[in-house]
Amino acid sequence: MPANPEDPPKVYVRSFGCQMNEYDSEKIADVLRAEQGWESADAPEGADLIVFNTCSIRDKAQHKMRSDLGRLRELKEANPNLLIGVGGCVASQEGAAIIESVPFVDIVFGPQTLHRLPRLIAARRASGRPQVDISFPEIEKFDHLPPPRKSGPCAFVSIMEGCSKYCTYCVVPYTRGEEISRRLDDVLTEVADLADQGVREVTLLGQNVNAYRGSMGEGGDSGATADFALLLELVSEIPGIERIRYTTSHPREFTSRLIDAHARLPKLAEHVHLPVQAGSDRILAAMKRGYTTLEYKAIVRKLRAARPGILIATDIIVGFPGETEEDFEQTMRLVDDVQFDASFSFVYSRRPGTPAADLPDDTPQAVKLERLQRLQSRLGEIEARIGQEMVGRTYDVLVEGPSRRNPGEWSGRCSNHRMVNFPMDPEYAARSLGRMIRVRVTQAFPHTLRGEAIAEPGETQPEQIVSAAGTGENGLHDGQAAA
Numbered sequence: 218m219p220a221n222p223e224d225p226p227k228v229y230v231r232s233f234g235c236q237m238n239e240y241d242s243e244k245i246a247d248v249l250r251a252e253q254g255w256e257s258a259d260a261p262e263g264a265d266l267i268v269f270n271t272c273s274i275r276d277k278a279q280h281k282m283r284s285d286l287g288r289l290r291e292l293k294e295a296n297p298n299l300l301i302g303v304g305g306c307v308a309s310q311e312g313a314a315i316i317e318s319v320p321f322v323d324i325v326f327g328p329q330t331l332h333r334l335p336r337l338i339a340a341r342r343a344s345g346r347p348q349v350d351i352s353f354p355e356i357e358k359f360d361h362l363p364p365p366r367k368s369g370p371c372a373f374v375s376i377m378e379g380c381s382k383y384c385t386y387c388v389v390p391y392t393r394g395e396e397i398s399r400r401l402d403d404v405l406t407e408v409a410d411l412a413d414q415g416v417r418e419v420t421l422l423g424q425n426v427n428a429y430r431g432s433m434g435e436g437g438d439s440g441a442t443a444d445f446a447l448l449l450e451l452v453s454e455i456p457g458i459e460r461i462r463y464t465t466s467h468p469r470e471f472t473s474r475l476i477d478a479h480a481r482l483p484k485l486a487e488h489v490h491l492p493v494q495a496g497s498d499r500i501l502a503a504m505k506r507g508y509t510t511l512e513y514k515a516i517v518r519k520l521r522a523a524r525p526g527i528l529i530a531t532d533i534i535v536g537f538p539g540e541t542e543e544d545f546e547q548t549m550r551l552v553d554d555v556q557f558d559a560s561f562s563f564v565y566s567r568r569p570g571t572p573a574a575d576l577p578d579d580t581p582q583a584v585k586l587e588r589l590q591r592l593q594s595r596l597g598e599i600e601a602r603i604g605q606e607m608v609g610r611t612y613d614v615l616v617e618g619p620s621r622r623n624p625g626e627w628s629g630r631c632s633n634h635r636m637v638n639f640p641m642d643p644e645y646a647a648r649s650l651g652r653m654i655r656v657r658v659t660q661a662f663p664h665t666l667r668g669e670a671i672a673e674p675g676e677t678q679p680e681q682i683v684s685a686a687g688t689g690e691n692g693l694h695d696g697q698a699a700a
């Protein structure tokens with residue numbers, strides 16, 4: 218309870234995980250606000266409830282959370298009324314064991330029970346005993362969340378939960394449960410709701426968005442389901458939505474219908490995050506990924522044919538048990554072949570309870586780290602080259618807000634997901650916030666770009682177009698070279 222009973226209670230939520238974890242953190246704050254009037258705090262000090270939304274994908278994330286959780290002891294000792302909640306994927310895996318090892322934790326809840334947090338808080342207060350609920354009550358969560366509220370032009374919408382792929386190294390199927398899709402109407406209503414609030418870009422979220430099978434029709438009992446390609450088509454018809462992204466997709470269900478959607482739907486972003494994990498077929502099989510490198514490359518080739526200029530980002534694991542130097546060289550060759558943009562790569566982390574945890578693993582950690590370094594420097598070179606190639610071209614950029622580094626500048630993303638910072642005069646900026654404008658890229662840095670605003674699409678501003686020295690008139694479009 219707050220010191221002054223008149224003040225609303227404050228919750229501080231901290232995310233340790235992926236975009237789904239961050240999405241859940243927002244929903245935790247939303248559900249507490251809607252049901253019990255909690256306000257969000259920016260720091261743990263002074264909060265009445267601190268929630269750690271945890272991640273167990275790799276050992277490091279889990280360790281960091283553990284040590285930061287230990288540090289809350291002082292706050293708890295100073296304020297015995299402070300409540301500490303642990304949610305997310307570590308909570309899901311460990312459940313009550315968290316309270317055994319960290320006795321000052323009051324509430325443990327999983328990714329699928331976050332909507333029950335208000336009830337768990339009440340039960341904690343009434344009983345004086347810690348509360349644990351890490352069940353997987355199907356898709357119940359989404360029926361109990363308040364409607365989304367958004368102030369910026371970009372929003373995330375979860376379309377499915379969990380994962381049924383069971384890659385041998387991964388905890389997600391155990392922490393989040395099997396794949397389950399939200400009803401088609403529910404997703405479309407949420408997107409339309411967000412569009413009404415000024416959202417122009419939605420990112421559809423899930424561990425495997427292309428496994429989406431949303432039930433259609435009244436009550437969802439007609440038996441008909443919508444696949445991901447159909448969902449994209451329907452989202453792209455929602456007025457106000459100008460750009461659609463999705464993450465993460467899986468190569469195994471990357472259907473020709475989905476590839477075709479990239480050719481047919483101009484609102485689909487020129488960017489796909491398609492984790493490959495390894496470039497050796499032997500390792501891919503041991504990971505149980507369900508595709509070969511040839512099949513992966515075929516998807517990329519077709520995507521690029523469907524949508525010239527599309528950038529492909531990926532995830533790669535280095536040092537999976539049994540990975541030889543030759544296997545790793547094949548990953549390097551795949552990286553050269555595909556030319557990924559902005560990728561994430563990690564050293565394999567052994568996760569207790571997963572099948573790979575029992576495999577013999579005799580590659581020294583130092584060798585794995587050295588491989589990771591070689592891989593990352595190659596990925597970095599390619600990323601830099603792609604950035605350099607964007608210099609001089611013009612792109613549609615959704616103006617998201619002031620640049621974080623330079624408050625005098627603005628920033629937004631191109632359709633291909635690259636971030637651009639650019640100056641704008643205040644009057645033009647005020648009109649452009651949350652809208653799509655044309656930006657010419659003038660300079661490339663390792664992870665960002667600098668550019669100059671030219672004009673909003675369809676808007677004629679002769680003096681600005683002239684000052685942009687010839688772009689705009691020569692028919693250049695996003696990602697296309699001046700041939």
Ligand code: SAH
Nearest residue numbers: 386387424465492532533534563564565566
């Ligand atoms: N569903 C997505 C990935 C989600 S997890 C997919 O299948 O593509 C995000 C990334 O974490 C994975 O792509 C993988 O590269 C990495 N990852 C997962 N488990 C890992 C582990 N045990 N060790 C190292 N990296 C791991």
Ligand code: SF4
Nearest residue numbers: 380382383384387389
């Ligand atoms: Fe994990 Fe594989 Fe599922 Fe991705 S597809 S979440 S890597 S089990």
Ligand code: F3S
Nearest residue numbers: 234235272273274306
């Ligand atoms: Fe981590 Fe769970 Fe996401 S393990 S990566 S928070 S699904």
